[in-house]
Amino acid sequence: MARTVLFHELGGPEVLRVEDAPVGAPGPGELRLRIEAIGLNRAEALFRSGHYIEPVRRFPAKLGAEAAGVVEAVGEGVTGFEPGQPVSTVPAFSQNDYGVYAETAIVPASAVLHRPEGIGAVEGAAMWMPYGTAYGALVEVGGLGPGDIVVLNAASSSVGLAAIQVAHRVGATPIALTRTAAKKAALLKAGAAEVVVTEEEDVVPRVREATGGRGARIVFDAVAGPGVTDLARVVADGGTLLVYGALSGEPTPYPGVELGLPALNMRSYTVLEATTRPERLRRLEAFVASGFRTGAFGAVVDRTFPLEDIVEAHRHLESNSQVGKIVVTVPR
Numbered sequence: 598m599a600r601t602v603l604f605h606e607l608g609g610p611e612v613l614r615v616e617d618a619p620v621g622a623p624g625p626g627e628l629r630l631r632i633e634a635i636g637l638n639r640a641e642a643l644f645r646s647g648h649y650i651e652p653v654r655r656f657p658a659k660l661g662a663e664a665a666g667v668v669e670a671v672g673e674g675v676t677g678f679e680p681g682q683p684v685s686t687v688p689a690f691s692q693n694d695y696g697v698y699a700e701t702a703i704v705p706a707s708a709v710l711h712r713p714e715g716i717g718a719v720e721g722a723a724m725w726m727p728y729g730t731a732y733g734a735l736v737e738v739g740g741l742g743p744g745d746i747v748v749l750n751a752a753s754s755s756v757g758l759a760a761i762q763v764a765h766r767v768g769a770t771p772i773a774l775t776r777t778a779a780k781k782a783a784l785l786k787a788g789a790a791e792v793v794v795t796e797e798e799d800v801v802p803r804v805r806e807a808t809g810g811r812g813a814r815i816v817f818d819a820v821a822g823p824g825v826t827d828l829a830r831v832v833a834d835g836g837t838l839l840v841y842g843a844l845s846g847e848p849t850p851y852p853g854v855e856l857g858l859p860a861l862n863m864r865s866y867t868v869l870e871a872t873t874r875p876e877r878l879r880r881l882e883a884f885v886a887s888g889f890r891t892g893a894f895g896a897v898v899d900r901t902f903p904l905e906d907i908v909e910a911h912r913h914l915e916s917n918s919q920v921g922k923i924v925v926t927v928p929r
Contacts, residue, residue, distance in 0.1 A: 602698035602907050603657040607647035610911035613660075615904060620701045623672035628706050630684065632699055633718035635904075635925040636663035637914050638726060639754075639842065644692050645911070648846070650867075651691060659696025662688035665712060665721030666702075675706040683712040685721045687729060689872035698907065700927055708872065713886045723896035723922040726868060727759035728885040733871030734839050735763055735815060737880070738864075743768030745814040748804055748831060750824075751844060752789065753780040755922040758897045760817055761788045766893055769814075772807055774800065776917075783920045787897070804831040815839060822847035829853070829861055837862040897921030903928055 601618035623629045641660045643649035665685045668678050678684070686697055689708035697704065712721045735741040747764050749757045752773035764771040765788055773789035775781060781792045791807045793800055804813065812833035818825065822845025825838065829852040832838050838861065840849070853861050871877040888894030899919035902910035904927050914923055 599699050599701035600904060601700070601702075602660055602696070602904070604645055604660070605657045607645070607653065609646065610642075610908045610915065612645065613907050613911060615907060616657075618699070620699075620703065623670050623675075623703050625673040626675060626706055627672040627703050628668055628675060628678055628684075628709055629670040629672075629701065629703050630664070630666040630686070630697075630709075631669050632664050632666040632697055632702055632927050634665045634722035634901075634927065635661055635698055636722040636726060636755075637910060637923040637925060638663060638688070639844070639914070640688070641692070641698075642911060642914055651693070654693045658693070659698065660692060661696045661698035662686065662690065662692065662708075663722060663726045664697035664702070665718040669701065672706070678706060678709065683716075683718075683721070684709050685712050685725055686710075687725045687872045687878070688868050689878075698904075698925070700904070707875075710882055713889055716889065719898060719901060719924050719926065720896040722924050723755065723898050724889065724894070725885065727755040727896075727922065728763065728888065728894060729871055729881045730756045730841065730868040731760035731763040731817075732881055732884050733868055733877065734817060734841055734866045735760060735769075736767060736884070737871060737877060738866060739815045739837055739839060741767055741769050741815055745769040746772065746808050746811070746833075748772045748774065748813040748816040748828070749789075750774045750817065750828065751819040751842070752784055752792075753920045754819060755897065756819065756841070757817075758787050758921055759894070762888070762894050766888060772804060772813065780920055800827050801830045808833075812836060817841065820844045821849040823850065825849055825863075826852040826855060829856055829859075829863070832859075832861055835860045835862070837864065839864060839866050841866045898924050900924075901926050
């Protein structure tokens with residue numbers, strides 16, 4: 598038995614319960630991990646509340662796809678892992694099948710990466726999803742490179758902050774969008790070349806001014822909803838509007854017709870595009886691990902909570918007041 602976060606109905610953070618649940622042995626292609634730290638993601642709040650891209654299929658339901666821990670047991674057919682090795686999981690499976698909000702969890706070996714030397718549990722639970730999402734979208738899909746400009750919406754999120762560093766790593770210039778001025782200083786310190794406060798400034802002229810009228814090669818948007826029309830206005834000719842989240846909760850129009858059918862690419866993206874394709878995952882792992890080894894990348898952790906305070910951790914996640922990653926630790 599292991600302390601495990603479960604929910605028996607859809608709803609707010611208050612539906613989460615820490616209960617004793619059986620774990621068992623890993624099956625073929627699986628590992629059993631002793632979890633040390635868990636990285637929280639917006640997808641988990643959406644799944645818990647019934648607003649995710651995938652519905653909850655059964656109750657009680659588990660949560661979580663990103664964690665750091667130690668291998669406890671290796672299932673049949675799994676190679677490259679041994680008990681005692683420090684590892685991290687990446688989002689590469691359905692939360693209907695697996696969940697890492699627990700003291701001990703079974704996960705598919707295909708979703709587990711070796712933790713780079715010198716990376717602790719908290720950092721190991723806060724690095725792969727943010728940097729993997731940013732790398733997969735901006736570099737693998739978007740082809741971001743030297744001299745390009747990228748506009749980052751919801752830039753104070755863990756993915757937004759990672760995207761700033763990924764942009765610098767490939768020689769591009771990041772422009773950050775944030776709703777209030779409260780996070781402007783943190784974004785400039787993180788390396789944003791410009792910060793646009795969307796509640797106080799008009800995004801289109803500010804970005805046009807910052808880009809010398811050219812617009813951005815890529816606009817990376819976690820919000821979606823009606824705001825995509827203005828974001829599309831700042832995409833350079835032939836550039837791409839990449840939507841990787843739906844924080845607005847509102848219907849998202851296709852802006853091309855309203856804008857006169859410009860040379861605009863608009864596509865969706867989730868980290869699963871990279872983590873469920875072995876060759877892309879291999880490149881993602883090499884890129885992110887290299888950035889951490891050289892000190893070019895670092896995990897930005899907003900707050901940590903113990904597992905027993907998972908409800909408060911989810912409330913903080915939904916407050917939108919955080920800068921960076923929220924991590925839940927698993928005391929022993």
